[in-house]
Each structure stands twice: as structure tokens, then as C-alpha cells.
Amino acid sequence: MIYFFQILFKKLVGTLPTLLIISLLSFMLIRMVPGDPVLLLLGERGADPAVYAQMQQRLGLDLPWMTQYWNYLSNAISGDLGRSIISKTPVLTEFMARFPATLELGMTSMIIAIILGLPLGIVAAIKRGTILDHLLMTGSLVGYSMPIFWWGLILILIFSVNLGLTPVAGRISIIYDIPTVTGFLTIDSLLSEEGFDAFKSTLQHLVLPAIAMGTIPLAVIARMTRSALLEVLGQEYITAARARGIPPWRVILLHALKNAMIPIITVIGLMVGSIITGAILTETIFSWPGIGKWMVASINARDYPVIQGGILLIASMIVLINNLVDLTYSILNPRASIGPNRK
């Protein structure tokens, strides 16, 4: 256990340089944009010299850049990422208000991807070389190649426009006014007075975007499961287990899958990045009020403090998660060493 905390500590310290560089890049972002950031913040008009100087001072832009970066960094660490130019709300507050929506959507899509992807991969591995295997693998390649911004529209076309089963946009029908408790509407709606009806509306809104977003992870998980399982199934201990007369399903589900899970879990963990990419496109299509749509909107509006803060938060989150995945990997697979010799 002490060993575990040692690794955890090492890992966290190891992410510090990466996080520092990310912060430096996001600090530089607003300064790389062509044009004067002060004018950008003030708007093209209203460049009265006195106001200009005041703004420059308030932003600390008259200081040397090392000092500016230091101020930016210490503010960021204490949670102050500046304010949105448009809404004047602190960036962190805006992020926190939208993050649960993205998290809820992302988690639902991952659950769909895992629940469907694992069995499909297992079936393909067992039926290796058959037509079913080929069908599943071709299907997964189609899923992997799917432009999800189109896939989302097609889902809307089929299920919302033609069948009228699901709503087109948003998280919940506007007739419900759900007080925010956790930020997860699936939970909040159950806690609210409308209870089950509101929950049903939430689910109806959730299902299409979650399918759209889960498609690529589903394909990746199915392929990974198949190849990991095939690799394990060729090993001697599996033959030994079979020879002992253990039923085939038991061999596959208990003996083989246990060892095949390591690469599968790693792949699932490392998919956090592609989930964010999926969120950007899916949320734009389904008008889902999460961080993806928020980032696209602020880029279109040239709301630089928001872009800057959003990038910093998202990138730090991904770096931390990737490192945690690495850590899980080394716990699941004690043979993988952690240390300077690692390739």
C-alpha cells in the first residue's frame, strides 16, 4: 500500500511539468492572436486613451511578461481564470455550470459503448474467422470511420423526424423546472417534484446524443476486446484449463477475459480525450448545454478568456486522467514497471 502511494505521488509530481507547459501555452494563446488584447477586450470602438491605459493596467499588460505569467499562474491555481467578455461571469463558474452536462453525456455514452462493445468483441473472438466475425469487424470499422456530426443528424432524422420518438435538442423538456442538486439531470429529475415524468423526459433527451457519442468508443472497444482476447486464448494456461474439462464459457469469461481486461481498460481510460472531441461535435448538433458547445460558441464569439480557461481546464483534466490510467495499468499488471527505465 505504501508502494502504491509512492507511485501515485511520483505520477502526480511527474505531471507538473506538463501542466506548467499547458498553462504557459494557454497564457500565450491570448497574446498570439493578431491584434491588441486590450482592444479585443474593449471592443473595436471605445479606445479612449485614458480607458485604454486603465484597462492595460487592470489586466497587468504593462508589466514584464514573466511577471504577467506568474500572476496568471497564481490566479489560475487559486481558481481565478478571468471573466468571460460576453457574459462577464467568471470562467470557472461557467465551466462548473456546464461540466456536469458533458460528464453525464460522456458517462452514458461510455456505458453504452462498454455494455455493447465488450460482448460484441467477445463474440467476434469466439467465432473467429466466421462470417459473424467478419460482419462484426466490418461493422466496427464503419463505426470507427463514422463522422459523428453526420451520424447525429441521421439519428435525429430517423428517431426524431420520422418516428417522432425522441426530442431534437436540449437536456429536458422546457415544461420541467428542475432545481440543480448534483448537476446530473438524471438524478436531479428523480429528486424533483415531477419525479418520474421528468426523469423520462431526461432519458429521452439523453439517448440519441449518447448513442452518437458512444459509436466510436464502441467500435474501438469491440476491436480491442477481440484482439486482446485472441491473444490470451492462444496461451498455454487456456489450453490447460480446457484440458481440465472446464466448460468453454467459463474458460473465456473467467480465465481468459481476466487477463484480456488489462489492455481493454487502458484503451477505455485513454478514450477520455476522444470523448471530449465527441462532446464538441455532439453537443453542437443536439444543442446540449455542455462544455463542448460552450467552447465552440466562445471561439465563434472570440471570447478569449473563456477559450483560454477552457483549454487549460480540459487539458489538465486529460493529463491527470491519462496518468491515473497509467497507474491503474501498473496496478492491474504488476509486470509493467514504473520508473525511468520504462520505454
Next chain:
Amino acid sequence: MLFILLVALIAILAPLLAPHNPTQLFTDTLRLPPAWNPLGNANFLLGSDDLGRDTLSRLIHGARISLGIGFTVVTISGLVGSIMGLLAGYFGGTIDRVISGAIDMLMALPSVLLAIVIISVLGPGVTNAVIAVSFVALPGFTRIMRSAVIEEMGKEYVVAAQAIGASHLRIMFKEILPNSLSPMIVQASLGFSDAILNSAALGFLGLGVQAPAPEWGVMLSDARPFIESSPWMVTLPGLSILLVVLAFNLMGNGLRDSLDPKLRQR
């Protein structure tokens, strides 16, 4: 393979094949359904869009744009990535640490988000979209080249070249590079599909290729408001993206299986 050749041919011959000018407005026939629909018109085989532009012509010219972007991106990031990977793998030490560190940084940001960040600095447009998507593709090429080079480094022919006093440049480009190309070819094919997908996504978000151009992603976002009344406008451009991306992925997988049996089914 055949399909890719066909699409490439269509892209090259676009002006000859397209029945109409892709940006010409036929204002008396708006949002025409495809020709097999009773309301369709044989003059516009796949129908027309909300401004009366011929969908088939736009799709044909779109192939040109998408393959053009894909080709440029793969060339730029393939070249830069190869050189960076070679340097990192060959010299190791500090150079490797700097390059690998930079690559890890790029990989920390999700692809479309990274592209969007770059666009937000450079501004939207075709050239900037190509730059952004090339940046996104860079880590893949660099990583694969680096590990291919590291694998080659210990081999006898490299040691022999070093023993006869060949220069670093000669060993890198004449000895190691030709021997590490096969994984790069696979990556180029897979990179092509990523590049097309990413640039279409940027076009869809309004950050890549700009509006009147017949780019598939742009066509999709133009068609969005008409999803209920004219579903074919949404279906066709996306289907084109899917088919081309799928073809490149299939080719990449096929190449991987034939060039390097070790890498089979990652």
C-alpha cells in the same frame, strides 16, 4: 483500393465530370429531391440545395477539396513527423526528451479541440484548417517513426554503417529511413482518413473551409435547417465522408496486415 482510385479520379477530373458549376444558383428549382423521386428532375441527379445548387456537382467538387486537404496534411505532417521521429529516435537523450515531451503535450489535447484552438489563433479558412489538422496529425507520425527508428538502431547494418564512419545524416536518411518506411505508409493511409474526418468536422463547425465552397462538412452544416423537409441534403454529403474515410481505414488495415504481420490487429 479501387474505390479510393475512383474517388481520386473523380477529384482530379471534377470540372469535367460535374454536370453543373458547383456554386451556380438555379433559383427556380430550390431543394429539389434526387431524380428517382417523382418530384425530382433528371437534370439534377442527386437534387439541389436550398440555394438551388446542384448536389451531385457539389459532391464531386467536394471530393477534390477533401482529398486535396487530406493529401496536403499527410504530406506536411508525414515529412515533419518523419524528421522529428528520426531525430528523436536516432540521437536519443535530450533531443528525444524535448521532442517526445512536445508530442505528449500535443496528444494531451483532443484532436478536434487542438485544431479548434489553433484556428482560434489563426482565424478560420482553408489554409489555417490545413495547418491545424496537420498539427493534429503530427504526433502519430512522429511516434511511429521514433519507435521504428529505435527498433532499427540496434541492428547490425546500422552498426556497420557507424563502423565505416558514415555521417549521421547518411545513416539517418539512407540507412534507417528506407527500413522504417512500412509503418509510416500504414500511418499515412490511416492519417488520410483522420485528416478528412477532422477537416470535415472543422468545416461543419464553420471553422474550416468557408461557406460557398462545396466542402462536405460545410454542405452538412448548410443542410441542417432543412433536415425535416429535405433529408437527402443531409444524407448525401455525410455518406460521402463516411465512405471515403472507411475506404482509407480499410486500406490502412490491409496495408498493415500485408506490410507488417507483427502489427496485425493492434
